[in-house]
Amino acid sequence: xxxxxxxxxxxxxxxxxxxxxxxxxxxxxxxxxxxxxxxxxxxxxxxxxxxxxxxxxxxxxxxxxxxxxxxxxxxxxxxxxx
Amino acid sequence: xxxxxxxxxxxxxxxxxxxxxxxxxxxxxxxxxxxxxxxxxxxxxxxxxxxxxxxxxxxxxxxxxxxxxxxxxxxxxxxxxx
Numbered sequence: 001x002x003x004x005x006x007x008x009x010x011x012x013x014x015x016x017x018x019x020x021x022x023x024x025x026x027x028x029x030x031x032x033x034x035x036x037x038x039x040x041x042x043x044x045x046x047x048x049x050x051x052x053x054x055x056x057x058x059x060x061x062x063x064x065x066x067x068x069x070x071x072x073x074x075x076x077x078x079x080x081x082x
Numbered sequence: 083x084x085x086x087x088x089x090x091x092x093x094x095x096x097x098x099x100x101x102x103x104x105x106x107x108x109x110x111x112x113x114x115x116x117x118x119x120x121x122x123x124x125x126x127x128x129x130x131x132x133x134x135x136x137x138x139x140x141x142x143x144x145x146x147x148x149x150x151x152x153x154x155x156x157x158x159x160x161x162x163x164x
Contacts (some may be wrong), residue, residue: 005123016162023164030095041087041134041160048158050087050132052123071108076130078123080098 001032003081004053004061006072010045019049025068026051033060083116085163086135086143088154094129101131107150108133115142 008059026037035055042049051072055061058075065072088153101124108119117137133154137143140157147154 003123007127014162018155019162019164040107040164041085042157042162043087043158043160044162046158048087048156050158050160074128074130076123076125076128076132078125078132080101080124080126082101082122 001054001056003078004055004058005067005076005078006051006053006061007074007076008049008051008070009073010047011042011049014042014044014047022049022070025070026064029064029067033064034067035060035064037064057078064082083136083138085160086137086140087158087160088133088135088143089146089156089158090131090133090152091155093124094126095125095132096126096129096131102108104131104150104152105153108146110157111146111149115146117146119146 023040037053040051061075107120119135122133143157
């Protein structure tokens with residue numbers, strides 16, 4: 001298992017409820033891929049959303065997001081953390 | 083106080099020690115701006131580094147990073163979090 005930070009662009013004007021719903025959709029699909037979505041942070045002005053997860057691979061992260069209806073624009077393995 | 087996610091590009095091949103040193107430099111300069119850097123995650127392959135902080139403004143986050151010798155490429159207010 002490894003840590004991943006993925007980024008979604010184009011989510012301008014996302015609301016707190018929409019972020020909660022999107023995160024809930026990820027949680028509903030994550031088990032089949034062995035992914036654990038930990039947190040997500042959204043900037044409604046730029047439309048960027050950052051998701052932190054623990055997962056077996058970047059592809060697994062993306063598959064969960066795709067099934068949840070919102071593919072990520074970038075999925076970064078982040079092996080270094082402080 | 084608000085949450086911010088800032089992003090640094092171009093940090094390819096960053097090592098664990100370099101990330102620790104960069105974070106320590108942020109911590110050494112953060113008090114004068116009322117910023118608290120909480121975590122940083124690095125992708126040494128793409129060279130992207132993500133820093134999560136609590137701060138009075140995006141400008142305050144950037145000033146700390148500048149004084150620490152590594153200005154951010156993006157500083158996002160992230161008022162929404164799950």
